[in-house]
Amino acid sequence: MRERYAWRSLAIAVLLAFIAVSVILQIIRIQTGPEADVFRALGLDYGRVPKTFYPERGAIYDRNGHMLAGSKTVYEVGVQLSEAVDKPAIAITAGNVLGINAQDLQGKMEEPPAGLQYLVLEDYVESDQAGELRQLQKTSIALAAQGQASRLRGLVLTAHPQRDYPEGALASNVLGFVSREGRGYFGVEEKYNSLLAGKPVRVWVPTDPNKAADIPRVPDGTTLVLTIDRELQASVEQILDQALEKYEAQHGTIVALNPKDGSILALASSPRMDPNQFWNYGVVYQNASEFDRALSLPYEPGSVFKVLTMAAALDSGTVVPSTPFLDTGTIQVGGATIHNWDDKAWGQQDMIGCLQHSLNVCLASVAESMGAQTFYRYMNRFGIGHLTGTDLAGEAAGRLKVPGDSDWYPVDLATNAFGQGVSVTPLQVITAATAVANDGRMVVPHVLYAMVRDGRQYRVPAQYSGSPVSPETAHTLSQMLAVSLENESSGALVPGYRIAGKTGTAQIPGPVGYEEGATNASFIGWGPVDDPQFMIYVWLERPSTSIWGSETAAPVFSDVAKKLVLLMSIPPDSVRAEIARP
Amino acid sequence: MVASIYLDITSQAAIAGREIQDLSNQVIVVEQVNADLQSHLAEITSADAMEQRAASLGYAPADSTKLAFVLVPGFQAPAPEILVATQTLRPSAASMRPEYSESLISWLGRQLNGLGSPASGGAQ
Numbered sequence: 001m002r003e004r005y006a007w008r009s010l011a012i013a014v015l016l017a018f019i020a021v022s023v024i025l026q027i028i029r030i031q032t033g034p035e036a037d038v039f040r041a042l043g044l045d046y047g048r049v050p051k052t053f054y055p056e057r058g059a060i061y062d063r064n065g066h067m068l069a070g071s072k073t074v075y076e077v078g079v080q081l082s083e084a085v086d087k088p089a090i091a092i093t094a095g096n097v098l099g100i101n102a103q104d105l106q107g108k109m110e111e112p113p114a115g116l117q118y119l120v121l122e123d124y125v126e127s128d129q130a131g132e133l134r135q136l137q138k139t140s141i142a143l144a145a146q147g148q149a150s151r152l153r154g155l156v157l158t159a160h161p162q163r164d165y166p167e168g169a170l171a172s173n174v175l176g177f178v179s180r181e182g183r184g185y186f187g188v189e190e191k192y193n194s195l196l197a198g199k200p201v202r203v204w205v206p207t208d209p210n211k212a213a214d215i216p217r218v219p220d221g222t223t224l225v226l227t228i229d230r231e232l233q234a235s236v237e238q239i240l241d242q243a244l245e246k247y248e249a250q251h252g253t254i255v256a257l258n259p260k261d262g263s264i265l266a267l268a269s270s271p272r273m274d275p276n277q278f279w280n281y282g283v284v285y286q287n288a289s290e291f292d293r294a295l296s297l298p299y300e301p302g303s304v305f306k307v308l309t310m311a312a313a314l315d316s317g318t319v320v321p322s323t324p325f326l327d328t329g330t331i332q333v334g335g336a337t338i339h340n341w342d343d344k345a346w347g348q349q350d351m352i353g354c355l356q357h358s359l360n361v362c363l364a365s366v367a368e369s370m371g372a373q374t375f376y377r378y379m380n381r382f383g384i385g386h387l388t389g390t391d392l393a394g395e396a397a398g399r400l401k402v403p404g405d406s407d408w409y410p411v412d413l414a415t416n417a418f419g420q421g422v423s424v425t426p427l428q429v430i431t432a433a434t435a436v437a438n439d440g441r442m443v444v445p446h447v448l449y450a451m452v453r454d455g456r457q458y459r460v461p462a463q464y465s466g467s468p469v470s471p472e473t474a475h476t477l478s479q480m481l482a483v484s485l486e487n488e489s490s491g492a493l494v495p496g497y498r499i500a501g502k503t504g505t506a507q508i509p510g511p512v513g514y515e516e517g518a519t520n521a522s523f524i525g526w527g528p529v530d531d532p533q534f535m536i537y538v539w540l541e542r543p544s545t546s547i548w549g550s551e552t553a554a555p556v557f558s559d560v561a562k563k564l565v566l567l568m569s570i571p572p573d574s575v576r577a578e579i580a581r582p
Numbered sequence: 583m584v585a586s587i588y589l590d591i592t593s594q595a596a597i598a599g600r601e602i603q604d605l606s607n608q609v610i611v612v613e614q615v616n617a618d619l620q621s622h623l624a625e626i627t628s629a630d631a632m633e634q635r636a637a638s639l640g641y642a643p644a645d646s647t648k649l650a651f652v653l654v655p656g657f658q659a660p661a662p663e664i665l666v667a668t669q670t671l672r673p674s675a676a677s678m679r680p681e682y683s684e685s686l687i688s689w690l691g692r693q694l695n696g697l698g699s700p701a702s703g704g705a706q
Contacts, residue, residue, distance in 0.1 A: 170629060
């Protein structure tokens with residue numbers, strides 16, 4: 001009997017041992033076989049989840065540390081459908097707080113798309129509304145009967161950051177905006193998008209706490225400090241808006257920069273939009289080039305271009321300030337007749353008189369004497385027809401026809417000399433003119449003053465884009481322009497400060513020739529002449545009260561300059577002379 | 583016994599993991615609150631708001647006729663170098679203590695090695 005049971009026991013033991021050995025052999029086979037890597041990879045996938053850490057977008061400050069763009073917390077309001085026990089209550093509560101139709105919300109919750117577990121009711125909800133919803137959730141939990149779920153169970157509030165512009169529309173043409181997807185459009189936001197946005201880090205986070213890895217450090221996006229002065233920007237925008245109203249101009253642009261280093265102090269362009277409500281972009285602008293007219297919208301500048309023509313003529317030795325010119329009121333070039341702006345003959349003049357009275361005939365004659373090759377070589381040096389290299393997105397290059405182009409004619413040399421038949425942006429003209437105010441050296445206009453990253457501030461050095469004219473030419477022309485303004489008793493003059501500058505009134509080309517009675521009024525000027533610390537460009541489109549730059553753009557220049565010397569603490573010439581006295 | 587030790591270590595690791603998660607969430611919330619406060623501060627000190635406040639207090643914009651320049655021999659206004667309140671360097675999370683990642687056998691080995699070596703630390 002015992003032997004029989006012994007055999008049974010032995011047989012069962014052998015069977016179990018066989019099974020155990022088989023299991024072990026199978027384990028070894030699986031772990032060492034060809035499919036081992038596949039199983040290992042599958043195991044790894046089950047043991048970890050991918051997670052992307054997004055850095056916080058860098059802030060933007062003005063040159064004095066005032067925040068122009070930052071981040072604020074907004075909320076996504078959604079419903080976990082499987083947990084929602086009282087959908088009508090959620091719909092009514094969320095509808096009342098968020099100002100949405102409750103019946104629509106309830107309909108969405110009652111009939112969600114197949115397979116949907118979580119439904120977004122509203123996104124980008126302000127924190128005060130989210131706080132109200134949270135409070136109602138707490139109240140609902142407190143009122144719920146013992147052992148029963150809250151009526152608002154399933155309502156989920158998820159916080160996430162949103163770009164915020166605390167100054168509203170101020171400097172919006174410079175800043176641009178950020179879409180809900182986090183991408184920057186226009187201005188600084190687009191140009192420095194990758195720096196501001198930072199680099200997202202994607203890591204595999206183990207689900208097994210035994211394998212908990214270090215939390216990756218995701219550096220925030222780079223913070224930018226701009227050269228813009230907030231107070232000056234606000235004043236310039238205010239002056240521009242008043243000028244548009246006063247002169248009944250359709251649009252306008254004002255750029256103020258430091259001609260020594262190219263730092264843009266203020267840049268105003270109309271129209272402006274509040275970047276906090278970037279979805280209004282399509283309502284405010286018809287096309288992208290209108291967002292910042294100073295750098296995206298080329299136009300025929302008119303007589304402000306004579307500054308560059310005269311600079312080229314002086315530097316090439318074609319003329320000197322005292323070179324005489326007998327103005328007969330017309331000149332024939334390439335089979336076309338060129339007239340002065342008033343169709344009159346101004347008689348005997350010198351080069352200062354030509355600038356003072358803005359004589360087209362004189363400048364056309366000077367350009368002819370210079371020759372097309374020399375003239376266009378200088379224009380090329382001044383960067384006309386090329387991008388300035390500014391650090392704002394959306395810059396246009398304009399167009400300068402040159403000999404050899406199929407649409408260039410000899411008359412273009414004459415018209416180009418007084419700023420017609422050539423399209424430039426205000427930023428191009430002001431950049432070219434920095435050479436005249438800055439001892440012949442042309443600067444690259446920029447808005448980035450410094451970057452702050454990982455607690456360190458990096459200054460951005462000024463960049464120069466060549467020396468189109470000599471320092472002597474620059475000084476001579478500055479004096480000529482200052483004298484011409486003084487002789488003219490220009491509306492651009494600023495009491496206490498010596499200013500150099502030039503007006504411009506340009507006809508506007510239409511589909512068939514130039515439009516009658518419509519002009520672009522411009523003014524470019526800088527000061528103080530002996531030590532230029534600011535340069536201002538004004539462009540008013542189609543002013544109605546007067547078509548002349550001298551009566552519209554020049555006074556606007558004066559208003560901006562008066563404000564600028566106050567805000568930038570630039571003492572009058574007499575005070576500076578006293579300071580300089582040993 | 584081995585099972586109970588293993589269970590104890592695992593539960594400790596799980597608790598530590600949860601604490602880390604909570605602290606991470608707190609960091610995120612504090613950063614959000616900080617950003618909100620900065621943004622709010624910028625709003626209430628915006629150019630428009632400050633101008634309105636100044637006007638309500640009876641101030642008016644200055645013009646050049648109301649300015650008086652005082653010469654101070656030898657004085658030169660210093661240019662600001664640090665313009666923005668910079669954020670302090672945020673170090674990476676401290677490395678995990680080995681207790682949270684090592685196996686039971688490794689832990690036993692480390693304990694046995696520790697028994698053989700002289701005690702470290704102590705009062706000086």
